[in-house]
Amino acid sequence: MHSAEMSSLVNVIVVGAGNRGENYSEYAVIYPDRMRVVGVADPRDFARKKIQERHKVASENTFDDWRRIVEREKFADAVLICTPDRLHKDPAVALAKKGYHILLEKPMAVTEDDCSEIVETCIQSKVMLTVCHVLRYDPVIHKIKVLIDSGVVGDVIHIQHLEPVGFYHFAHSFVRGNWRNEAESSFALLAKSCHDLDLIHHWAGGRRCIKVSSFGSLSHFRKENKPAGAGNRCLDCPLEGDCAYSAKKIYLDRVKKVVNMEFEGGLTAALTMVAFTEEICKRRTSIYGSKAELTYDGHEIKVFDFLTSKTTKQTADMNVPGNFSKGGHGSADYHLINSFIEAVMNKDPARIRSGPEETLASHKLVFAAERARLENRVVFYDEQKS
Incomplete structure (x- = not known):
């Protein structure tokens, strides 16, 4: 961004001072002339005070409940909502109505109706919404979209996408961690x-999904698989030393979910999410087009041209300032928050790659896939919700 494009400093409030809120707020440390953290809300004293001290937030602008922000006159330009999944909708709706631009952690909400309400409220309130689909902002993955749009692969015929969650990452987050219980967070897909479904929808280039099917289950971490003589807690269990699933070690799981989709024009796509992998979140993608085959191995892109029978490698600049490259999403976090702040500074929502309408459409695809899995059938996308 050129300095001539800058219009004003963006003041933000962090709602949810955990890992994501802390990470995005670091942008203010790197670029104090672009973004300033002027408020923070979190019920946890330690997390709230950490953000407060890091950014020298005034005491009167620190809250243990985000609802107190709504009671105040608007005192910032935007809010970064990084609360747990089930606590996204209420602050997003209330703060959008107050006129704050919204950066919202994914998923938008845990029901389709709540996602729709958030989008409708942001549109009616004339505020910008950025949903944290960080992969859209990953330079290499963004390059895939650029290549598709430039016509390099021709007409996209099929998309094969693998998400290797990583054996210990899945166990840490989805067996023992914050997303271990669907009733407390949201379903795994x-x-x-x-x-990943958002990326597939993105690569489909606006083509409407016609039908979707989904298969998947938790096949190992069940009570009936508990070994004889095992304790109730790993640290007290006599079998812990010989157990591959010990909380003192790295864990394993055999979760697998498959989603198949058909889009307008005959484009088909398949997503496989599997936890039993060495790689952690290093997506692998093959896009089969009428002119070329594009493959991404989690590190680099290769394009095999059918006419010349030659393979070319595509690269992207992954360098980012500060500590953003050290985060779990690498440089994508930086590019996401940078795009949001640029959009607010310049009053230009076109800078946002994960805006309201398209993100809502991809969320609806996720809900349709889960419905297909639960009801063990193909769901036609135009079906009315029962």
Whole structure:
């Protein structure tokens, strides 16, 4: 961004001072002339005070409940909503109505109706919405979209996409961690793979999904698989030393979910999310077009041209300032928050790659896939919700 494009400093409030809120707020440390953290809300004293001290937030602008922000006159330009999944909808709707631009962690919400309400409220309130589909902002993955749009692969015929969650990452987050219980968070496909279905929808280039099927189950971490003589807690269990699933070690799981989709024009796509992998979240993608085959191995892109029978490698600049490259999403986090702040500064929602309407459409695809899995059938996308 050129300095001539800058219009004003963006003041933000962090709602949810955990890992994501802390990470995005670091942008203010790197670029204090672009973004300033002027408020923070979190019920946890430690997390709230950490953000407060890091950014020198005034005491009167620190809250243990985000609802107190709504009671105040608007005192910032935007809010970064990084609360747990089930606590996204209420602050997003209330703060959009107050006129704050919204950066919202994915998933938008845990029901289709709540997602729709958030989008409708942001549109009616004339505020910008950025949903944290960080993969859209990953330079290499963004390059895939650029190549598709440039016509390099021709007409896209089929998309094959693998998400290797990583054996210990899945166990840490989805067996023992914050997303271990659907009733307390959200179902795994929404929590973990809404990124991936969003990418497939993104690569489909606006083509409408016609039908979807989904298969998947938790096949190992069940009570009936508990070994004889095992304790109730790993640290007290006599079998812990010989157990591959010990909380003191790295865990394993055999979760697998498959989603098949058909889009307008005959484009088909398949997503496989599997937890039993060495690689952690290093997506692998093959896009089969009428002119070329594009493959992405989680590190680099290759394009095999059918006419010349030659393979070319595609690269992207992954360098980012500060500590953003050290985060779990690498440089994508930086590019996401940078795009949001640029959009607010310049009053230009075109800078946002994960805006309201398209993100809502990809979320609806996730809900349709989960419905297909639960009802063990193909769901036609035009069906009315029962």
